[in-house]
Amino acid sequence: MATDGxxxxxxxxxxxxxxxxxxxxxRCISFAPKAQxxxxxxxxxxxxxxxxxxxxxxFLEKSLFTSxxxxxxxxxxxxxxxxxxxxxxxxxxxxxxLETLQIFGINDIKDRSTNxxxxxxxxxxxxxxxxxxxxxxxxxxxxxxxxxxxxxxxxPLRITLEETGVTTNCELTTFEPExxxxxxxxxxxxxxxxxxxxxxxxxxxxxxxxxxPSRLTIAASPSAPYFTLSSNxxxxxxxxxxxxxxxxxETFQVPSRTVNTYKYSLIKSASRAMExxxxxxxxxxxxxxxxxxxxxxxxxxxxxxxxxxxxPYLSQDxxxxxxxxxxxxxxxx
Amino acid sequence: MAxxxxxxxxxxxxxxxxxxxxxxxxxxxxxxxxxxxxxxxxAALNSSKTAYASFCLDKTTxxxxxxxxxxxxxxxxxxxxxxxxxxxxxxxxxxxxVFKGRLADNRERxxxxxxxxxxxxxxxxxxxxRFVVKMICRHGVIKTYKLTFEPVxxxxxxxxxxxxxxxxxxxxxxxxxxxxxFGAGTELLDIxxxxxxxxLTSYTEKVINDMDILKHPLRTSIAIDTLDFEEFIVExxxxxxxxxxDFKAIVTHAERLKTSVTAMYxxxxxxxxxxxxxxxxxxxxxxxxxxxxxxxxxxxxxxxxRSLSRTESEQRRSQQASQQPEPVPSDPSSRQSSVHAQTLKxxxxxxxxxxxxxxxxxxIKDIERQRPLRPTPPPPKASLDxxxxxxxxxxxxxxxxxxxxxxxxxxxxxxxxxxxxxxxFSQSFHSFRQDQETTPENLxxxxxxxxxxxxxxxxxxxxxxxxxxx
Numbered sequence: 001m002a003t004d005g006x007x008x009x010x011x012x013x014x015x016x017x018x019x020x021x022x023x024x025x026x027r028c029i030s031f032a033p034k035a036q037x038x039x040x041x042x043x044x045x046x047x048x049x050x051x052x053x054x055x056x057x058x059f060l061e062k063s064l065f066t067s068x069x070x071x072x073x074x075x076x077x078x079x080x081x082x083x084x085x086x087x088x089x090x091x092x093x094x095x096x097x098l099e100t101l102q103i104f105g106i107n108d109i110k111d112r113s114t115n116x117x118x119x120x121x122x123x124x125x126x127x128x129x130x131x132x133x134x135x136x137x138x139x140x141x142x143x144x145x146x147x148x149x150x151x152x153x154x155x156p157l158r159i160t161l162e163e164t165g166v167t168t169n170c171e172l173t174t175f176e177p178e179x180x181x182x183x184x185x186x187x188x189x190x191x192x193x194x195x196x197x198x199x200x201x202x203x204x205x206x207x208x209x210x211x212x213p214s215r216l217t218i219a220a221s222p223s224a225p226y227f228t229l230s231s232n233x234x235x236x237x238x239x240x241x242x243x244x245x246x247x248x249x250e251t252f253q254v255p256s257r258t259v260n261t262y263k264y265s266l267i268k269s270a271s272r273a274m275e276x277x278x279x280x281x282x283x284x285x286x287x288x289x290x291x292x293x294x295x296x297x298x299x300x301x302x303x304x305x306x307x308x309x310x311x312p313y314l315s316q317d318x319x320x321x322x323x324x325x326x327x328x329x330x331x332x333x
Numbered sequence: 334m335a336x337x338x339x340x341x342x343x344x345x346x347x348x349x350x351x352x353x354x355x356x357x358x359x360x361x362x363x364x365x366x367x368x369x370x371x372x373x374x375x376a377a378l379n380s381s382k383t384a385y386a387s388f389c390l391d392k393t394t395x396x397x398x399x400x401x402x403x404x405x406x407x408x409x410x411x412x413x414x415x416x417x418x419x420x421x422x423x424x425x426x427x428x429x430x431v432f433k434g435r436l437a438d439n440r441e442r443x444x445x446x447x448x449x450x451x452x453x454x455x456x457x458x459x460x461x462x463r464f465v466v467k468m469i470c471r472h473g474v475i476k477t478y479k480l481t482f483e484p485v486x487x488x489x490x491x492x493x494x495x496x497x498x499x500x501x502x503x504x505x506x507x508x509x510x511x512x513x514x515f516g517a518g519t520e521l522l523d524i525x526x527x528x529x530x531x532x533l534t535s536y537t538e539k540v541i542n543d544m545d546i547l548k549h550p551l552r553t554s555i556a557i558d559t560l561d562f563e564e565f566i567v568e569x570x571x572x573x574x575x576x577x578x579d580f581k582a583i584v585t586h587a588e589r590l591k592t593s594v595t596a597m598y599x600x601x602x603x604x605x606x607x608x609x610x611x612x613x614x615x616x617x618x619x620x621x622x623x624x625x626x627x628x629x630x631x632x633x634x635x636x637x638x639r640s641l642s643r644t645e646s647e648q649r650r651s652q653q654a655s656q657q658p659e660p661v662p663s664d665p666s667s668r669q670s671s672v673h674a675q676t677l678k679x680x681x682x683x684x685x686x687x688x689x690x691x692x693x694x695x696x697i698k699d700i701e702r703q704r705p706l707r708p709t710p711p712p713p714k715a716s717l718d719x720x721x722x723x724x725x726x727x728x729x730x731x732x733x734x735x736x737x738x739x740x741x742x743x744x745x746x747x748x749x750x751x752x753x754x755x756x757x758f759s760q761s762f763h764s765f766r767q768d769q770e771t772t773p774e775n776l777x778x779x780x781x782x783x784x785x786x787x788x789x790x791x792x793x794x795x796x797x798x799x800x801x802x803x
Contacts, residue, residue, distance in 0.1 A: 200474070207476055210430030235427040236463065236480035243473025 011073060011088060012039045013149035014065040019161055020144060021299055022060065023101040024276060026094065028294070028306045029056030031269035035094040036177050037157070039150060040087045041070050047182070048094060053311040054266045055183050056273075063302060073153070088150065090174035092157055100170045104144055104163045150174075183309035186285040191258040192220040194227060194282040195251035196242070198294055201282070202274035204229050204240040205267060211238045215313065216264040218282075218290070221257040231264060250279070260288040260312040267292075273306045288312035337404055338368045338419050339452035341397040347449045347468075349395075349614060350375075351432040352589045353388040356616075358425045359582035360386045365487045368401045368419040368453075376489065377425070383621040384579045385490035394613025397448070404455070419453065420487040423464060423480055431466050431478045446470050453482075490619040492606045497597035499571060501531075502564035505587035505594050505609065507557075512581050516551040521623070522580050525572045531557045531565075535577045563593055573601045574623040583607050583618050590614070601625060 016022055029035065032048035039045075044060040062068045072086075145162040156171035208216065211233030219228045227249060230239035242248055270292060274280065277294035284290050290310040298304050342350065353375060357364050361377035368374075373396075376387035392399040403417035432449075450467040463479040470476065515522070515535035523534040536552040559565040587594045590611040598605035601624030608617045 204474075204476075210427070210433075210478070235424055236478060238431075238479075239477040241475040241477065243475075245472045248472040248474065 009071055010149045010151040011153070012070050013147065014044075014068040016065045016146045016148070018144060018299055019101045019104070019146040021064065022146065023098060025058050025060065025296065025298075025304055025306065026101070027098060028270070028273035028276070028296075029058055030094055030098060030272065031056065031266075033093065033095055034091050034175070034178075035097070036089065036091050036179065037174075038087050038089045039070060043068070044148075046094075049179055050266060050269070052179075053183075053263065054269070055309045056270070057182070057307040057309075059305060059307075061302075061304065064298065064304065088153060089177045089180075090153075090157075091177055092172045092174055096172055097157075097159075100159050100161070100168075100172070101146065103161055103168050103170075104166075183289060183311055185283065185289050185291045185309060186287065189286045190283055191254070191256070191286050191288075192282070192284045193251060193253040194220065194249055195279060196249050196282070198274045198277035198280040200242075200248070201280050201292075202271060204242075205271065205274065207240050208238050208264070209268065211236060213238075213264045215261050216267050217259060217261045218284070219257070219259040220254040220284070222254050226252065226254070251281075258284060258288075259315070260284060260290065261315065262290060262310050262312055266310060270294075270308045273308070277306070288315070337453050337455045338401050339450070340373065340399040342395075342449040342451070343397055344446050344448070346395060346397070347432055347446055349612065351429070352586060353614070353616070354425055354429050354432055356582055356586035357386055357388070358429060359578065360384055362425055363422050364425045364428060365420065365422045365485065366482075367487045369416055370401050370403075373399070374487075374489075376487065378488070378490070379579075384576070385619045386583075387489065387617050389615040389617070391613035391615070396613075404457070418487075419455070420485060421453070421455075421464070421482040422485045422487075423482045427478075427480050431468075431480070455484075490604070492597075492604055492617075492619050493599075494597060494606070496599045496603075497606065498599060499567040499573075500564060500595065500597045501559075501562050501567055502593050502595040503562045505584060505590070505592055507561060508584045508594060509588040511555050511557070512577075512584050514553050514555055515577050515581065516553055519551055519553065519577050521574050522577045523572060523574045523624075525570070526559070526565075526567045527570050529559050531559060531562070531567075533557065564595075568600075571600065572624050573598060573605065575605060575620045579618065579620055580607075583616075586616065590616075598622060 026035075026046060029046060029048040031054075032050055035046045035048045037044060037046055041062075043062045043064070046058045046060065048056045073088075147158075147160040147162075149158045149160075151158070154174065156173050159168075159170040159172065161168040161170070205216075208229060208231040211231050212235075213231030213233045215231065217228075217230045219230070220226065224243075225241045226244045227242040228239055230237065244252055246252075273292075273294040273296070277296045279295040281293040281295075282290070283293070288311075290308075290312065292308040292310070294306045294308075296304045296306060354364065357375060357377040360379045363377065365376050365378075366373065367376070371392045373390045373392075374387055375390070376385065378385045390396065401419065403419065446468045448469045450469065452465050454461060454463045454465060461479075462482070464482045466478045466480070468476040468478075511533060516537075518537055519535040520537045521535070523532075523536065525532045525534070532554055533556075534552060534554040584594065587609050590609065592609045592611040594607055594609045596605060596607050601622050603622065605620050605622045606617060607620065608615070610616060
């Protein structure tokens with residue numbers, strides 16, 4: 001197995017043609033400084049967490065990479081392949097990872113208006129010094145090559161970026177994982193499921209920011225008003241109400257009225273995903289756990305999903321509930 | 334449900350309200366709102382009470398519908414006043430975020446505002462008093478805002494249009510191009526007109542420490558031909574100062590409405606009003622002005638003569654004959670006529686319209702002085718007097734407003750003395766006429782005088798000396 005190199009074959013290695021794509025997806029969960037990475041056979045699972053009441057999850061599917069190899073650790077003879085625990089899991093600094101991925105400059109679509117002469121791009125040395133838009137890979141017909149590899153447990157995550165002859169090597173220290181459980185959404189007990197355009201949700205969330213609120217109340221009801229987001233602030237209150245128009249709410253499955261309150265700033269921190277996603281599925285189970293699943297169209301026609309989970313504030317009638325108390329404690333900090 | 338006040342706006346109305354709010358935000362943090370049966374006024378007064386901005390929205394043209402039904406308390410109060418009104422004050426910040434720019438980017442996204450409905454919950458039996466704004470968007474998205482408001486008495490600045498003899502009117506986009514040249518650090522704007530040219534000078538004297546941008550007082554002057562104005566009736570050599578910030582705010586908004594701005598003022602230290610209107614929105618700004626009214630350098634504006642016919646003014650002159658030679662007018666109209674009386678003595682034909690050409694206007698110039706070849710820099714002076722624009726009124730007509738100070742008593746303080754002028758004028762006038770025969774070149778050099786003699790701009794001795802050499 002071992003090649004002529006200094007080590008055995010790495011545990012994991014993958015090559016992507018577009019560092020930008022990875023960057024845009026991972027940036028959605030950049031609300032936390034660190035992210036937990038789990039390497040599986042199907043892809044890379046990045047998750048970030050905030051105060052145990054919010055989780056963001058990005059799954060970088062195998063298909064996003066041009067090559068993806070995961071080699072099971074050979075020295076550990078564990079039979080049960082499907083056990084998730086066998087997959088390597090570690091934490092890395094998300095901000096450092098994002099910094100690395102954009103080392104050659106990644107621009108938002110808006111900034112791409114200035115098209116400098118492509119001739120500059122031939123000289124890769126210039127690419128490092130600012131003026132990133134000139135070296136936008138799309139214009140030059142080449143993409144930022146990105147190789148990720150993880151040799152073995154405890155090793156750093158190695159990232160190699162290549163663009164027009166310039167290679168950047170990065171080693172990101174990996175940390176022990178801190179949390180393992182995810183906020184559980186009871187899929188079989190959904191109280192609401194609404195699918196709509198992500199930009200509309202984004203618009204509504206921004207609209208409410210005018211009151212500088214601390215809490216956001218989401219209410220869904222089988223009768224009018226069907227779906228409302230509302231907030232309160234020192235200067236007044238604001239409410240955005242959506243009708244049941246199928247053009248507006250693609251899917252609307254609400255068997256009975258549900259009202260839940262969440263911390264506004266947390267929901268707001270999912271804005272990046274709302275910006276770039278095309279659709280969002282807003283689900284909520286009977287306990288009020290909110291799931292926002294964003295569908296993001298990726299370069300080359302596929303879709304990726306970014307998932308957020310939120311724990312609600314304890315509502316009045318739930319008071320005294322054991323689980324609720326812990327939630328309230330965290331929420332009111 | 335009947336509300337004290339309710340109105341509806343189109344999507345364009347929302348944008349206009351937003352524009353107005355942006356402008357008001359440059360004056361004060363709070364916006365006061367006054368509703369009457371036929372109009373709604375949004376107004377702001379700045380913290381130093383030197384500038385007042387108001388946007389009067391017409392019931393029929395600006396709103397899709399508008400309804401104001403005064404409550405009992407308001408009706409009772411109205412007995413003391415002219416008509417019932419509802420007044421309150423809101424934070425501009427809150428309003429701005431409600432009316433924020435929605436037109437451009439949201440239209441593509443499909444949730445553009447189609448209609449805006451506003452009502453005020455202010456019933457005595459309602460616990461929650463709120464200013465409720467409902468934005469009704471496409472696809473049935475409704476955004477509702479309930480803003481808290483503060484019930485206050487709204488005050489307005491009064492402006493005495495009768496006595497504001499100086500008036501000019503100009504396209505807002507012309508002014509817009511000019512204000513771009515005013516330095517960011519400049520504070521004061523000086524408006525000066527002379528010989529058919531208007532000079533706008535933005536300047537500052539304050540050197541702000543720890544800021545590299547403004548090490549030295551900065552001054553930008555822009556000269557405009559009076560022909561660029563749609564209307565220009567201003568006393569020659571009148572210098573008046575306002576603040577650059579206010580002016581910029583006004584011009585920026587006026588430009589959004591693509592309309593012409595009219596300025597009216599009497600003389601420095603008295604308020605100036607800038608006004609314009611379009612689409613059922615009347616915008617009025619009352620600003621404190623600074624500057625010195627130099628009695629020696631400026632005689633009464635020729636425009637004064639326009640308001641009175643000859644016979645009328647002669648009657649008044651005879652009435653005032655007993656008061657001569659030192660008339661101290663007690664009210665504006667009598668002051669005006671006495672001014673006119675002075676003018677009449679100087680001129681053979683009083684019915685002539687006020688001169689428009691700058692050359693003719695030199696008639697009123699101070700003949701004792703040499704005419705400066707270039708506009709002099711603005712007189713650095715006179716910090717803003719917060720009391721000069723808004724003062725509590727003693728006698729009120731119909732509303733609780735602040736009136737301007739009566740300046741008539743201060744006439745002498747301002748050094749406005751037509752008498753001395755006249756004497757000196759006629760003296761030199763006579764000597765000038767005598768001189769004409771001996772120096773025909775000089776006469777030709779003078780502009781066409783339209784039956785009105787133009788005083789010399791140089792000392793006679795100088796002129797004579799020049800021709801002696803020939």
